[in-house]
Amino acid sequence: MRLTDLDLRLASLGARPVHRDALLRAWLQGRPLHAAGTTRQQVADVFPKALREALPQLSAELDDLARIRSEHPAPDGSARLLVDIPDGQMVETVLLPRDGVCVSSQVGCAVACRFCMTGKSGLLRQVSSLEIVAQVVQARRRRPVRKVVFMGMGEPAHNLDNVLEAIDLLGTHGGIGHKNLVFSTVGDPRVFERLPLQRVKPGLALSLHTTRAELREHLLPKAPRIAPDELMALGEAYARRVGYPVQVQWTLLKGVNDGDDELAAIPALFAGKYAVLNLIPFNSLEGDDYQRPDGERIVEMVRYLASRGVLVKVRNSAGQEVAGGCGQLRARAVEFVNTRGLR
Ligand code: SF4
Numbered sequence: 001m002r003l004t005d006l007d008l009r010l011a012s013l014g015a016r017p018v019h020r021d022a023l024l025r026a027w028l029q030g031r032p033l034h035a036a037g038t039t040r041q042q043v044a045d046v047f048p049k050a051l052r053e054a055l056p057q058l059s060a061e062l063d064d065l066a067r068i069r070s071e072h073p074a075p076d077g078s079a080r081l082l083v084d085i086p087d088g089q090m091v092e093t094v095l096l097p098r099d100g101v102c103v104s105s106q107v108g109c110a111v112a113c114r115f116c117m118t119g120k121s122g123l124l125r126q127v128s129s130l131e132i133v134a135q136v137v138q139a140r141r142r143r144p145v146r147k148v149v150f151m152g153m154g155e156p157a158h159n160l161d162n163v164l165e166a167i168d169l170l171g172t173h174g175g176i177g178h179k180n181l182v183f184s185t186v187g188d189p190r191v192f193e194r195l196p197l198q199r200v201k202p203g204l205a206l207s208l209h210t211t212r213a214e215l216r217e218h219l220l221p222k223a224p225r226i227a228p229d230e231l232m233a234l235g236e237a238y239a240r241r242v243g244y245p246v247q248v249q250w251t252l253l254k255g256v257n258d259g260d261d262e263l264a265a266i267p268a269l270f271a272g273k274y275a276v277l278n279l280i281p282f283n284s285l286e287g288d289d290y291q292r293p294d295g296e297r298i299v300e301m302v303r304y305l306a307s308r309g310v311l312v313k314v315r316n317s318a319g320q321e322v323a324g325g326c327g328q329l330r331a332r333a334v335e336f337v338n339t340r341g342l343r
Pocket residue numbers: 108109110111112113116117118119120152153154155186326
């Protein structure tokens with residue numbers, strides 16, 4: 001369901017703009033629809049009769065947009081949610097420590113990054129704007145949410161209209177600070193054209209992973225062919241425009257992109273840029289083609305880069321103790337469901 005569908009439905013029930021806004025605010029904040037409004041002014045009390053009578057059915061339909069199938073807490077304070085969306089599909093949503101949530105924007109993904117479980121399935125379906133927002137609603141029913149990152153399953157640039165609509169809703173009725181909405185992309189010209197035009201301009205995360213164009217083409221075979229320095233320049237222009245730094249994502253793969261050649265090239269690429277480098281050690285499972293570098297190597301890399309003026313952080317993929325990494329939980333659940341015939 002997209003926002004336009006919901007708007008048509010509300011209009012047919014006699015909802016005026018003030019009713020629609022109150023309903024959206026209640027839903028996005030994880031409150032019941034019948035509690036729309038404030039305690040001072042219970043807007044729901046003055047809804048047209050048809051709208052009041054439709055609230056239970058409407059609530060049930062909104063709940064159906066994202067239903068928690070299972071919840072997998074991790075010792076780091078995060079929790080992976082396996083979420084059923086309509087049409088029998090599943091996505092992962094991750095509750096992050098410090099009031100964050102990571103949402104999925106597609107079932108599967110067409111970029112086919114070699115180190116990513118989601119990429120192995122190809123693109124199965126787009127996630128609608130309201131299905132994206134519904135993941136945040138589910139998170140808010142469990143804990144406070146002040147940050148939403150679009151780093152779950154899928155490439156947000158490949159579902160741009162839905163993602164931008166979700167961002168707009170979350171940054172307005174959802175009350176989330178614009179820089180705390182983080183659009184993560186492998187880099188797509190449409191992103192750099194559309195984001196600056198939005199009413200809600202999110203933070204930007206670029207999945208770079210290497211300074212070498214040919215290695216990037218190998219690791220991200222279906223990403224647009226934008227050279228790393230060009231991608232950094234595009235990210236920089238957006239960061240300066242919105243006033244918050246671009247987050248550069250670098251999944252660390254042992255023996256692939258943790259070498260001295262990369263270390264030598266990174267400072268030049270970051271020189272003068274309004275950017276933060278996030279090193280994310282790969283979360284290896286048995287049988288994976290890639291491995292995470294040793295701890296000492298990661299420390300060495302951070303020290304070297306920091307000494308060359310790069311703002312660098314090490315980020316662990318949340319919830320990795322419970323089969324973390326993009327799409328791994330869903331992949332396991334599908335395997336489980338298929339082998340046990342639960343669906
Ligand atoms: S890492 Fe992200 S962009 Fe790459 S295949 Fe996985 S979901 Fe898609």
